[in-house]
Amino acid sequence: MKFTNPVVKGCYPDPSVCRVGDDFYLVNSSFEFFPGLPVLHSRDLVHWKTIGHCLSRSDQLILEPGEHNHSGIYAPSIRYHEGIFYVITTNVGNSPDKGNFYVWTKDPAGEWSDPIFLDTPGIDPSLYFDEDGSSYYVGTCEEGIYVQSIDLQEGKVTGPRHVLWKGTGGSFPEGPHIYKKDGWYYLMISEGGTERCHMLTMARSRSLLKDYEPCPKNPVMTNRSLPLPIQSVGHADLVEDKNGNWWAICLGTRTFSYPPRHNLGRECMLVPVDFSGEWPVFGDCGRVLEEFDVPMLPGEGVSEADDIDFFSDTFSTEKLGLSWNALYNPAPVLWKSGNGQLTLWGNERKLEDADRIAWLGRRQQHHVSTTNVTLTFECVQEGEEAGLTIFMNNYHHYDAALMQKDGKRKLILRRQIGTLWKIEKEIDYPKDTVEIMLQSDLEQYVFFYREPGGQWKELGGGETIYLTTEAGGAFTGNYVGLYSVGNGQKCVTPAVFKNFCYQVGKVAI
């Protein structure tokens, strides 16, 4: 039985997974995107369907504008204990709600609790429930990975911190999880940073709180310095299926060009784990391959999955589909969906402002892809603009937009790379409706346009390498976004988007 990695494509970093009976649940970091903490479900660990978000209400999550790609929600951990799902995570940055907190629910596809904040240092918290029913917080601090008792009813950590391990000496010992098997407590962490030196290391002890000895074969999993299509593997979580087989879900990147770069963010890889010996053996002797051949998957053939190869939205309902994200907390004055259209009202901001703007995007999940949308924007006020953007972050994006410029309605192509930006092309466009298409591959992003019913014409594009994490920095992957901005003053014209479609491959024109 063969399966192909990634099993979850696009920007879904720092995976954590748990099993309840036949069902597996996965959560990922979400940074400055709202809603926060996507929750996915699977029965075979290969096909995943998004079923909700842990942080879907603005009163659960305050995302402070100002920083892109590295603030907001970091590495979560999901655990199930006595009928309750817990997700513990960190809000990083300047938000008034910054720090470590957890939420809980009995229905992972439904609403989750308000956040319960903890007075703990560091990032990447995890929970561990011991066989005797005690609950522990597993965290990171200056001294290393530590464990502390936690009272989940009271929402407090209690007693002393027990520092367990510093790792093997790699940078950033983080992403800790504890598992118990055959009387051993196994502590699994990541080291080396989330980039190309990323690795998974382990230590174990007979006692939860002390005496951890490192695995003699550390790192137990890494693709560093290997010519493999998947790079940067690490930040994993382990799960045992009901047949007694063990699996890891980790993050990894699909790189291209030289030196290697990636534009789709950190994606989820599934790794078979042989835990029949004293220490687990991950994947192919510690390496994560693009394709694994395994004797069996848990629950073969019964998993529903998101149709990521073809996603279309006619905006027929008020509630947006689960794959749409806003930047920072959404404001109802910025957009409305329903009756076949998505309407955006741009505020005075620019697209380069790391702030609340009228922007809704979904992850680019394939290197080769096509996105289409129809835009009606009868712009009249100088500077007001609406369009389609391929968006690494506020400082790294290419945009095709209708804009009122020099007293005329124009169709523009803008490229922004860092603080450098340029309107590369502007075409007088007196009509108010345009169809825009974006095609991507490993070399280029290219925009096309046509008047409704007309012939497609190329507008222009830009190199893919400048919209990569290696150029834009930090932790997220590319989004295709619909936006409207006023560039100095609030837009007076609503931007109306219809018939959005994202699909794998290039559509012939």
Ligand code: 6LW
């Ligand atoms: C996360 C850290 C990491 O908190 O990246 O890959 C950080 N590992 O554990 C942000 O995603």
